[in-house]
Amino acid sequence: MLIIRLVLIVSALLVVVYPVWGLIYPTSYLPELVEVYPHAEGASVDQVKKAALILWLSNIILSLSLFLLALFIKKPQNYKLAKLSAIALIGYPIMLTIVEVLSSSVLYSHLDKAPVAVEFSAIKGFYIIFGLALIGVYKSQRELNKPIQ
Incomplete structure (x- = not known):
């Protein structure tokens, strides 16, 4: 279980630190953004920094979910950790969608007619399904360990 917890914690740290790259080295982060936002080519350094900061919000939620899951594995009697992790995981695709719209509007602000799209993908659905699972x-374990009356 230690290895699983370590993988979750390291993943949480990497997820939360990743957008900081865009704040420190925005010119090298821009090609990464262009893969997701194709019209961001030609975005200014300030636009890239703002987008990285906005993207950081959704990464914080995913990171929080992973960290809470690692804590639940360490303290399985604390069911609220699993519940909070699940709520964060379910909220992640919702926040990610909001963040994608906001960051695209920042990255496309140098364009006259900037396209904005709201996208729901199977990957986003997976986060919701895994959160529900x-x-x-959480509920089955809580019920299993209730004292019999």
Whole structure:
């Protein structure tokens, strides 16, 4: 279980630190953004920094979910950790969608007619399904360990 917890904690740290790259080295982060936002080519350094800061918000939620899951594995009797992790995981795609719209508007602000799209993908759905599964685990474990009356 230690290895699983370490993988979750390291992943949480990497996820939360990743957008900082855009704040420190915005010119090298721009090609990364262009993969997701194709019209961001030609965005200024300030636009890239703002987008990285906005993207950081969704990464914080995903990181929080991973960290809480690692804590739950360490303290399985604390079911609220699993519940909070699940809530964060379910909220992540919602926040990510909001963040994508905001960051695209920042990155495309140098264009006259900037396209803005709201996208829901199977990957976003997976986070919601996994969060719901985690709530199922939380509830079943809580019920299993209730004292019999």
